[in-house]
Amino acid sequence: MPERPAITSSELGVLWLTYQEKTMILRMLEYFIEKADDEKAKKIMTDLYTEIDIYVGKITNIFKSEGAVIPIGFTSEDVNKDVPKLYDNGFDIMFVRLLKEISMGLHTLNINMTYREDIVMLFKELTAITQAYYNACTQYLIEKGMIARSPYVSMPKSTEFVKNTDYLAGMNPFTKIGNKRTLNTIEVAYVYHGIEVNFIGLQMITGFAQCANNSEVKKFFAEGVELSKSIIKEMSETFIEDGIQVPASSGGNATRSTVAPFSDKLMMYCTSMLCSFSMGGNAVGTAFSLRNDLAAKMTVFTKDIFEYAHKGAKIMIKNGWMEEPPQMEERKAIIKE
Structure with missing residues (x-):
């Protein structure tokens, strides 16, 4: 076996998909950073941009080393930072939080479809980064009063088992x-x-x-x-x-x-x-x-x-x-x- 085997078809596929997603996020962050009025929000997005950009570079290097063409993804032609704000303050972090939620799911699936250690580590690192920024966005939105928590409920005092199939009912006319x-x-x-x-x-x-x-x-x-x-x-x-x-x-x-x-x-x-x-x-x-x-x-x-x-x-x-x-x-x- 060679010291570093060639990447498999599934590894090529998930790296390609990740490249598409990350280059899209970079373009959107460029606009949101440019239009951000809140310094804390701007720092969260700027730091995230730096982290993502590093991993887009890592994926690009893997493609080059394997002799694979670099995908087009999304470039500077897909964003115009010099236009008026399309969303009120708060949407940027709300949306970044949603993107991080999507990324968490994708990275977990991608790890399950990778074998080469460096690529497994790449997705493990991306998962850790994504979780950290998801939490940063959540705490920011709570602090600013821009997100509501799910309803509270009385804590259960005993364990119960379902007694009959009526528990499943909901559509019986x-x-x-x-x-x-x-x-x-x-x-x-x-x-x-x-x-x-x-x-x-x-x-x-x-x-x-x-x-x-x-x-x-x-x-x-x-x-x-x-x-x-x-x-x-x-x-x-x-x-x-x-x-x-x-x-x-x-x-x-x-x-x-x-x-x-x-x-x-x-x-x-x-x-x-x-x-x-x-x-x-x-x-x-x-x-x-x-x-x-x-x-x-x-x-x-x-x-x-x-x-x-x-x-x-x-x-x-x-x-x-x-x-x-x-x-x-x-x-x-x-x-x-």
Whole structure:
């Protein structure tokens, strides 16, 4: 065995995907840093930018050493720092926190698909960095009163076991609404998280809809606004039925600006990434929700988000914005040659 084996197809794939994500985040951070009024927020984002930039360089060096072409990803052409603010103060850290949440999940999955020690270590280091900045963003938002905690609950005094299948009820048309059991704390956690994420996504895509240059892209983002609203409404009603507080944010709204700080290509990719994250979150929420009406709602959300994301993929392909991941050898074509 060579001292350092060549990277595998899965390692190439996850490094390529990470390069796309990190170069997108760098471009967005460049704009948010430029427009930041709060020094503490600016320092969090500036320090994060420095950390990410180092790892984009490390991934680039791995590609070079393996003789692989460097992906295009997102460049200076995809950001314009000299435009008015598209979002109020607070959105930058809210959004960075969401991006770090996505990154935490991706890095964990990526470690499971890597074998070479240096690449495993790269993703372990990225995971530690991501966790640190996720926490920094969370504490900043709590300190500024820009994020609400999930509802408190009375602590359990004894352990209980489910006594019959009525515990799963929620969609039986012959069952009165009043007989539907209250949500348990696991279900509250996933519903609350879904509302919180969709609130941030709603503000993000509202800004994108205001400033997109391509008319088809603008229409696509406007549809995304309505989809986010419908998901927030459905999830909030589930809480309201049980008298549970619905999360709300005190900042981070889109301004009245209609000038794009990012390219349509970048905004479409960012929306696609959030759709993938949302579908994954709904799938996990469905798995851990024991009330069947919740599982049914999350399944519908996943279907709607998938159809929306598929429409976005078609727009990206049509406009030449979807960079193709490295392909496996086309054996049938090689044999024919």
